[in-house]
Amino acid sequence: QKEVEQNSGPLSVPEGAIASLNCTYSDRGSQSFFWYRQYSGKSPELIMFIYSNGDKEDGRFTAQLNKASQYVSLLIRDSQPSDSATYLCAVSSAGGYNKLIFGAGTRLAVHP
Amino acid sequence: EADIYQTPRYLVIGTGKKITLECSQTMGHDKMYWYQQDPGMELHLIHYSYGVNSTEKGDLSSESTVSRIRTEHFPLTLESARPSHTSQYLCASSRDGDRGYTFGSGTRLTVV
Numbered sequence: 432q433k434e435v436e437q438n439s440g441p442l443s444v445p446e447g448a449i450a451s452l453n454c455t456y457s458d459r460g461s462q463s464f465f466w467y468r469q470y471s472g473k474s475p476e477l478i479m480f481i482y483s484n485g486d487k488e489d490g491r492f493t494a495q496l497n498k499a500s501q502y503v504s505l506l507i508r509d510s511q512p513s514d515s516a517t518y519l520c521a522v523s524s525a526g527g528y529n530k531l532i533f534g535a536g537t538r539l540a541v542h543p
Numbered sequence: 544e545a546d547i548y549q550t551p552r553y554l555v556i557g558t559g560k561k562i563t564l565e566c567s568q569t570m571g572h573d574k575m576y577w578y579q580q581d582p583g584m585e586l587h588l589i590h591y592s593y594g595v596n597s598t599e600k601g602d603l604s605s606e607s608t609v610s611r612i613r614t615e616h617f618p619l620t621l622e623s624a625r626p627s628h629t630s631q632y633l634c635a636s637s638r639d640g641d642r643g644y645t646f647g648s649g650t651r652l653t654v655v
Contacts, residue, residue: 435585465643474633474646475586519586521643529574529637530601531644535585 434458435522435534443540450507452537454520457501463523464496466505469536470516479505510541546570549634549647556624556654564619564650566634575617576644578633579603586633592617624654 436455444450452466463482467475481487481494481503493506503522507514517536524530547568556562568575573594578586578601588601592611606628607621617636621628631651635644 433585439583463643467643474649476646477643480643529639530576530588530591532588532602533578533586535583 433534434532435520437518437520437534437537439535440538441540442537443542444510446510446512446541446543448510448541450510450514450539450541452505452507452518452520452539454503454505454522454534455501456503456520456522456532458522458524458532459498459501461522461524464494464503465521465531466492466494466503467519467521467533468516469519475519507539510539512541512543515539515541547634547636547645547647549632549650551650552648553651554653556652558623558625558654560624562621562624562652564632564634564652566617566619566647567615568617568636568645568647569615570636570638570645571614572636572638572645573614574637574639575611576635576637577601577607577609577617577619578635579605580631580633580649582631590619624652626654628652629654 466479469475479494491508495504519536520534521531550565577590580586587603589605590609633649634647
């Protein structure tokens with residue numbers, strides 16, 4: 432079992448719809464959770480982080496965390512074609528040292 | 544504007560050559576990391592550093608070495624490049640892991 436699992440996609444949504452991206456992790460000791468966006472051929476850029484159970488909203492993005500279920504999700508409201516990218520879930524290593532464990536990412540395609 | 548810089552952006556080199564991938568950051572971050580990413584795959588941590596003269600190997604075995612003589616500089620060296628080293632190498636830094644990483648633009652290495 433991988434430490435951080437994501438559906439590879441592609442997840443295809445029409446413009447204006449809500450895109451829902453999911454991530455599960457195996458280490459119950461993980462405390463910090465991140466979502467990165469990576470355009471093809473580019474490096475990852477941080478879009479959200481969440482530490483506490485519940486929802487955290489930032490503009491069109493909402494991160495949701497459920498530590499009991501070891502589940503993190505990212506909702507993108509009013510999806511735009513420019514949101515088309517691979518979204519990487521990252522989880523802090525419970526072993527400390529601020530290391531992040533990344534999932535392989537979910538490819539999102541927003542079509543007009 | 545990027546505060547973490549990687550050079551070169553692209554490198555094609557012959558088998559057996561020694562190469563150094565450069566990474567510098569101007570944010571004063573103590574923590575720096577090197578990740579390796581193959582197309583469509585997750586990022587794998589190969590080296591990290593928590594400060595000057597501190598380096599550790601990551602979760603993915605790598606034949607590369609790193610050094611951290613100055614806070615801002617974290618170069619990665621391959622003594623003898625092989626085709627199996629062909630990949631994208633991403634450098635990142637953080638002030639503290641709870642805020643996530645800032646990534647450089649990456650070096651795409653091809654060994655022929």
